[in-house]
Amino acid sequence: xxxxxxxxxxxxxxxxxxxxxxxxxxxxxxxxxxxxxxxxxxxxxxxxxxxxxxxxxxxxxxxxxxxxxxxxxxxxxxxxxxxxxxxxxxxxxxxxxxxxxxxxxxxxxxxxxxxxxxxxxxxxxxxxxxxxxxxxxxxxxxxxxxxxxxxxxxxxxxxxxxxxxxxx
Amino acid sequence: xxxxxxxxxxxxxxxxxxxxxxxxxxxxxxxxxxxxxxxxxxxxxxxxxxxxxxxxxxxxxxxxxxxxxxxxxxxxxxxxxxxxxxxxxxxxxxxxxxxxxxxxxxxxxxxxxxxxxxxxxxxxxxxxxxxxxxxxxxxxxxxxxxxxxxxxxxxxxxxxxxxxxxxxxxxxxxxxxxxxxxxxxxxxxxxxxxxxxxxxxxxxxxxxxxxxxxxxx
Numbered sequence: 403x404x405x406x407x408x409x410x411x412x413x414x415x416x417x418x419x420x421x422x423x424x425x426x427x428x429x430x431x432x433x434x435x436x437x438x439x440x441x442x443x444x445x446x447x448x449x450x451x452x453x454x455x456x457x458x459x460x461x462x463x464x465x466x467x468x469x470x471x472x473x474x475x476x477x478x479x480x481x482x483x484x485x486x487x488x489x490x491x492x493x494x495x496x497x498x499x500x501x502x503x504x505x506x507x508x509x510x511x512x513x514x515x516x517x518x519x520x521x522x523x524x525x526x527x528x529x530x531x532x533x534x535x536x537x538x539x540x541x542x543x544x545x546x547x548x549x550x551x552x553x554x555x556x557x558x559x560x561x562x563x564x565x566x567x568x569x570x
Numbered sequence: 571x572x573x574x575x576x577x578x579x580x581x582x583x584x585x586x587x588x589x590x591x592x593x594x595x596x597x598x599x600x601x602x603x604x605x606x607x608x609x610x611x612x613x614x615x616x617x618x619x620x621x622x623x624x625x626x627x628x629x630x631x632x633x634x635x636x637x638x639x640x641x642x643x644x645x646x647x648x649x650x651x652x653x654x655x656x657x658x659x660x661x662x663x664x665x666x667x668x669x670x671x672x673x674x675x676x677x678x679x680x681x682x683x684x685x686x687x688x689x690x691x692x693x694x695x696x697x698x699x700x701x702x703x704x705x706x707x708x709x710x711x712x713x714x715x716x717x718x719x720x721x722x723x724x725x726x727x728x729x730x731x732x733x734x735x736x737x738x739x740x741x742x743x744x745x746x747x748x749x750x751x752x753x754x755x756x757x758x759x760x761x762x763x764x765x766x767x768x769x770x771x772x773x774x775x776x777x778x779x780x781x782x783x784x785x786x787x
Contacts, residue, residue: 408602416593420584423591441601448601450677463677470676470683473775493601495592509583512576521775522782525680531580544679546786558573565571 411451414460415444421464423494424532428516428524429472439475440493443468458541465542469525515564519557526550527557613671613690617664624661628654649711656704660697667693681786685779691772695747698760702743706736749773 415422422443430436447467454463516527522543529539539554540547571579631654635647667690674686709732717725743760751757752770761770 408599411602412593412595412598415598416595419591419593420587423587424584444598444601445604446676448604453677455677466679466683467676469680470678470687473680473684474676474687492594493597495594496587496590505579505582508579509586512579512583520778522680522684522778531577532584533577542679544681545782549782549785552785558576561576562571565576 407451411448414464415447418461418464419494421461421532422468423496424528425465425468425472427513428528429475429521431517437492439472442475443471444493446471462538462542465529469528469542473521473525511565511568512561515561518564519560523553523557526553527561530554530557611671614668617668617671621661621664621668624657624664628657628661631657643714645713646711649707652707653704653711656700660700663693663696663700681779681782684775685783688772688776688779691769692776694769695749695773699744699747702747703740705740706733709733709736749777 422440426436426439426443430439447464450463450467454460516524519527522545525543526539526545529542534542536547536550539545539550543550545553631650635642635650635654639647670686670690674683674690676683709729713729721729747757747760749770752761752773
């Protein structure tokens with residue numbers, strides 16, 4: 403069973419790689435920091451994998467850890483230095499980061515606008531855009547469902563205003 | 571742009587990522603072989619070291635106060651007493667931080683975990699306030715009866731100016747080292763350096779979290 407664990411973990415990461423990348427992208431604008439954050443998230447996921455509680459979905463567990471690590475990441479002084487072992491360079495290879503065209507441009511604006519939000523609002527909007535139910539969002543963030551709905555309403559307004567200002 | 575357009579844009583982004591994002595399996599596999607500590611437990615050693623040094627210091631000064639109590643002058647006893655009391659307070663804060671480190675679990679909901687982590691960081695500012703509060707006693711512990719009886723006016727004047735200015739600075743700093751003053755020049759001067767940025771950001775986040783926790787109730 404113990405030897406199976408890394409394989410199960412790796413396939414879990416492979417299936418949900420988008421979650422990790424999107425969270426890292428929302429919290430880290432610079433690509434070097436982003437790489438570090440992705441590694442940190444995967445390290446902490448692996449570290450917590452033993453204690454995974456099947457009361458929750460894998461994705462709920464992943465979002466909680468990824469968001470907690472991402473929000474805490476910017477507050478740390480010596481990021482990579484604090485890890486006990488050196489880490490490999492690139493966990494994810496992104497074939498084409500800058501997808502061209504008008505849609506590509508809009509996506510990059512959306513990412514930019516998300517990056518400009520407050521730490522907790524970033525988490526909420528990511529979960530909203532991933533089309534998670536209000537109950538799931540409440541479960542991941544610990545914010546009450548009513549509060550989730552109010553906050554998301556406010557964030558949507560901000561995003562719309564930012565897109566509108568592009569055309570002004 | 572409407573809600574559904576934003577969501578559809580995000581879906582497209584997700585699809586594009588799915589197509590172009592490859593997990594470097596070999597590198598990811600290396601992580602599963604590492605014996606990694608949580609980033610929280612990496613904070614433990616320095617805190618434990620500080621507590622150990624603090625306890626040794628407090629123990630030594632306590633012994634000194636008890637042993638010298640019958641013979642030492644009151645200036646020394648009171649100054650050392652205040653210093654040791656404030657150091658004990660700082661040790662209590664560090665112990666509280668260790669409890670928070672122990673309790674924090676990154677697989678818990680974001681609000682809970684971040685509240686613990688931000689509290690952990692923000693209490694560091696309390697240690698600094700306490701550190702400044704003990705400034706005056708470093709200018710009084712060496713006073714003695716003979717110095718006061720046989721000193722001259724110049725000595726009295728210099729001593730009084732130094733002690734009073736330290737008392738003023740200590741009280742002023744204790745009262746004013748607050749998040750609200752984070753943008754003031756003097757604050758930036760004291761808390762200059764990258765190690766303080768996370769503390770300030772934590773307090774910022776803590777304020778946001780407190781408001782959310784109130785709304786949640």
